[in-house]
Amino acid sequence: MRVGLTGGIASGKSTVSSILRELGAVVIDADQIAREVVAKGTPGLAAVVEAFGAEMLTPDGELDRPRMGALVFGDEAARRRLEGIVHPLVFERYAELEAAAPADGIVVHDIPLLVESGRAAEFDAVIVVDAPVETQVERMVRDRGWTEDEAHARIAAQATREQRRVVATYLIENTGTLEDLRRAVVEVFEDLTA
Ligand SMILES: CC(C)(COP(=O)(O)OP(=O)(O)OC[C@H]1O[C@@H](n2cnc3c(N)ncnc32)[C@H](O)[C@@H]1O)[C@@H](O)C(=O)NCCC(=O)NCCS
Numbered sequence: 707m708r709v710g711l712t713g714g715i716a717s718g719k720s721t722v723s724s725i726l727r728e729l730g731a732v733v734i735d736a737d738q739i740a741r742e743v744v745a746k747g748t749p750g751l752a753a754v755v756e757a758f759g760a761e762m763l764t765p766d767g768e769l770d771r772p773r774m775g776a777l778v779f780g781d782e783a784a785r786r787r788l789e790g791i792v793h794p795l796v797f798e799r800y801a802e803l804e805a806a807a808p809a810d811g812i813v814v815h816d817i818p819l820l821v822e823s824g825r826a827a828e829f830d831a832v833i834v835v836d837a838p839v840e841t842q843v844e845r846m847v848r849d850r851g852w853t854e855d856e857a858h859a860r861i862a863a864q865a866t867r868e869q870r871r872v873v874a875t876y877l878i879e880n881t882g883t884l885e886d887l888r889r890a891v892v893e894v895f896e897d898l899t900a
Pocket residue numbers: 714715716736737740770771772774775778785788789792793796818819860863864
């Protein structure tokens with residue numbers, strides 16, 4: 707069964723995907739693939755440098771992620787340009803991983819931009835992790851050291867909570883404790899495997 711998992715930034719999506727993995731699901735993580743395709747020395751990173759310049763590299767030759775983030779989340783045209791380079795590479799790698807995934811069992815597709823890319827209908831079920839904007843911002847400021855403005859800029863580049871809710875087969879409202887979250891995920895998993 708192909709299950710989509712999505713949620714706004716810092717909504718708790720990675721926490722949900724790791725609980726699902728523990729419960730026995732296979733998880734394909736789009737954020738992780740998006741990092742791999744621009745790892746040091748890849749053609750993907752070379753294409754990014756060609757488009758945005760060598761100043762987007764760290765002295766070690768890695769993508770300077772904070773710098774790239776500061777550019778693209780303040781400039782929509784730049785973000786679209788980066789997505790135009792990275793997303794086709796992600797799709798390619800994604801297709802390989804998907805072909806290698808088990809045919810039975812639960813395969814969770816952890817895709818932050820699932821709604822933005824209009825792909826919800828491709829899945830047998832979609833899990834949406836939702837948290838209030840204030841909670842998202844609080845977590846980003848605490849965990850990533852961003853300013854509130856930087857946190858809001860990321861949220862502004864994404865679908866709204868309402869847009870995500872309409873595609874949800876399962877809506878997990880992550881407003882309680884981590885224990886509450888785990889309970890909600892177990893419930894969803896049990897329903898998926900019933
Ligand atoms: C700009 C980059 C280098 C910033 O890196 P950084 O380490 O700060 O963020 P990271 O990649 O860990 O992403 C964290 C979260 O940001 C959000 N985010 C990332 N890219 C985008 C985007 N293009 N649009 C909206 N939100 C995004 C997602 O919620 C994601 O979970 C990086 O996010 C990137 O390469 N983005 C373009 C590729 C992309 O669209 N990835 C998203 C899933 S395929």
